[in-house]
Amino acid sequence: MNAPALWQRYRKHLFHDPETGLMLDVSRMNFPDDFLARMEPAMQRAYAEMENLERGAIANLDENRMVGHYWLRDPSLAPSEEIAAEIVETVARVKEFAAGIHGGTITAPGGTRFRRLLVIGIGGSALGPQFVADALGTAADRLEPHFFDNTDPDGMDRVLARLGNGLAETLTVVISKSGGTKETRSGMLEAQDAYRRAGLDFHRHAMAVTGAGSELDRTATEAGWLARFPMWDWVGGRTSETSAVGLLPAALQGIDIDGILAGARQCDALTRRRTTATNPAALLALMWHHATGGRGTRDMVILPYKDRLLLFSRYLQQLVMESLGKERDRTGTVVNQGIAVYGNKGSTDQHAYVQQLREGINNFFVTFVEVLRDRDGKSLEVEPGVTSGDYLSGFFQGTRAALHENGRESLTITIPEVSPATIGVLIALFERAVGLYAALTDINAYHQPGVEAGKKAAGVVLKLQAEVIAHLQGGGEPATADEIAAAIGRDVEVEAVFHILLHAAANPDHGVRIFAAEPLFQSQFGTAG
Numbered sequence: 284m285n286a287p288a289l290w291q292r293y294r295k296h297l298f299h300d301p302e303t304g305l306m307l308d309v310s311r312m313n314f315p316d317d318f319l320a321r322m323e324p325a326m327q328r329a330y331a332e333m334e335n336l337e338r339g340a341i342a343n344l345d346e347n348r349m350v351g352h353y354w355l356r357d358p359s360l361a362p363s364e365e366i367a368a369e370i371v372e373t374v375a376r377v378k379e380f381a382a383g384i385h386g387g388t389i390t391a392p393g394g395t396r397f398r399r400l401l402v403i404g405i406g407g408s409a410l411g412p413q414f415v416a417d418a419l420g421t422a423a424d425r426l427e428p429h430f431f432d433n434t435d436p437d438g439m440d441r442v443l444a445r446l447g448n449g450l451a452e453t454l455t456v457v458i459s460k461s462g463g464t465k466e467t468r469s470g471m472l473e474a475q476d477a478y479r480r481a482g483l484d485f486h487r488h489a490m491a492v493t494g495a496g497s498e499l500d501r502t503a504t505e506a507g508w509l510a511r512f513p514m515w516d517w518v519g520g521r522t523s524e525t526s527a528v529g530l531l532p533a534a535l536q537g538i539d540i541d542g543i544l545a546g547a548r549q550c551d552a553l554t555r556r557r558t559t560a561t562n563p564a565a566l567l568a569l570m571w572h573h574a575t576g577g578r579g580t581r582d583m584v585i586l587p588y589k590d591r592l593l594l595f596s597r598y599l600q601q602l603v604m605e606s607l608g609k610e611r612d613r614t615g616t617v618v619n620q621g622i623a624v625y626g627n628k629g630s631t632d633q634h635a636y637v638q639q640l641r642e643g644i645n646n647f648f649v650t651f652v653e654v655l656r657d658r659d660g661k662s663l664e665v666e667p668g669v670t671s672g673d674y675l676s677g678f679f680q681g682t683r684a685a686l687h688e689n690g691r692e693s694l695t696i697t698i699p700e701v702s703p704a705t706i707g708v709l710i711a712l713f714e715r716a717v718g719l720y721a722a723l724t725d726i727n728a729y730h731q732p733g734v735e736a737g738k739k740a741a742g743v744v745l746k747l748q749a750e751v752i753a754h755l756q757g758g759g760e761p762a763t764a765d766e767i768a769a770a771i772g773r774d775v776e777v778e779a780v781f782h783i784l785l786h787a788a789a790n791p792d793h794g795v796r797i798f799a800a801e802p803l804f805q806s807q808f809g810t811a812g
């Protein structure tokens with residue numbers, strides 16, 4: 284297609300909303316001229332389904348739950364006065380608590396002002412807060428955010444080292460919808476121990492965001508933590524950024540959460556439209572369907588040309604892949620659905636994998652995110668008449684053109700700047716696009732049966748570990764993994780026994796020693812000493 288034809292295609296399909304500044308360009312996606320018309324009946328059915336969802340239908344049938352994240356930014360949509368009131372009250376409490384911290388009416392013991400924030404969570408209880416904290420953080424942040432988002436001891440030590448002697452002025456927020464996630468519980472116990480070792484009362488520095496009555500809720504209540512904020516069963520982890528999960532850490536950091544909510548609300552109104560050409564989420568969902576055949580045959584590469592949006596792809600990996608990556612569709616048919624998501628930021632990624640995108644296997648489509656504003660204020664000229672921001676924009680446009688010239692598809696989301704409102708827009712845009720795409724492909728986007736398997740398997744490993752360690756601590760001569768597995772009647776699990784022994788021998792915690800041999804699996808293990 285020559286330049287005039289491309290310009291015509293660009294103008295024909297360009298979505299632009301003057302109020303939010305949001306633009307969506309799908310012109311470099313090679314969908315046939317009749318594609319949108321062919322998909323319209325299915326799209327209308329998806330709109331109808333989404334309207335029912337917003338009215339409070341049990342849209343998550345597998346867990347018999349409503350799906351209410353849209354109500355979080357417009358409580359008037361909630362299906363009951365009670366839910367609407369809970370939403371309004373929670374936002375008010377979040378803002379009130381943050382104001383108390385910032386104003387110094389809520390302090391650590393001895394009147395110490397809180398200056399740092401340690402958020403402990405994983406999955407949807409960390410990825411959204413991390414994305415927003417990075418995207419909107421500045422040197423003027425009221426509390427400096429830090430995260431435990433894994434059960435990695437060294438990872439937590441690194442964060443604690445950065446906090447140094449600052450635990451006394453660190454407020455810890457433990458986030459877990461279920462209240463029972465083991466990684467988050469490990470993080471809480473590790474943090475609690477660090478406060479203890481610093482001679483501090485953890486409960487006077489701790490808050491929780493969790494489901495009412497959960498294990499975490501009970502812990503926080505019994506220990507008298509500073510505050511607890513609710514998570515509801517009609518908000519999924521990966522769609523919880525506009526609930527207290529995201530709003531509390533953001534408000535404590537000093538971010539304008541009303542701006543985030545307003546942007547999301549405005550985008551929700553746009554993506555509620557039933558005229559496809561004017562609905563950016565519908566256009567996104569249709570482009571995903573075109574690019575992947577509704578089967579996930581191509582990967583979604585997220586390429587924001589803005590450092591502040593570096594974590595957007597990690598956030599979208601959960602939102603898209605945990606929603607769409609399902610074994611069965613809603614009829615029970617095995618479909619093994621999903622769309623893989625990866626990417627970091629441009630132009631940096633041009634020096635990493637864009638080579639493959641340009642010339643290699645054509646198994647992807649790119650989602651560029653263009654941010655028009657370069658920075659606050661003017662830039663210096665890095666060349667006569669050229670700024671670094673001009674280069675960034677030039678590299679975005681050049682990469683988009685270079686991919687197109689070689690038959691590689693891309694779409695471009697443009698926002699005027701990175702702000703609370705535009706971050707709210709981006710979050711809401713993809714939440715809706717995922718929901719609409721799931722409707723098009725008959726998937727329940729709102730449950731995650733697959734993650735339970737991994738959790739159960741971890742429990743089996745830890746039970747086996749207890750048997751192995753007990754056997755070794757019972758004395759006896761050093762023995763190989765084969766001999767130990769046989770001795771505890773676990774011959775079949777000998778490989779797992781071997782991994783358990785290798786890990787135990789690498790750490791001082793269980794008193795296990797390796798007497799190394801080659802090949803390695805003939806090494807013997809015994810108790811140290």
Ligand SMILES: O=P(O)(O)OC[C@H]1O[C@H](O)[C@H](O)[C@@H](O)[C@@H]1O
Nearest residue numbers: 406407408459460461464520734
């Ligand atoms: O918030 P929590 O209950 O601790 O759950 C944290 C995460 O756990 C699992 O991985 C779920 O699949 C995620 O959707 C959830 O965000």
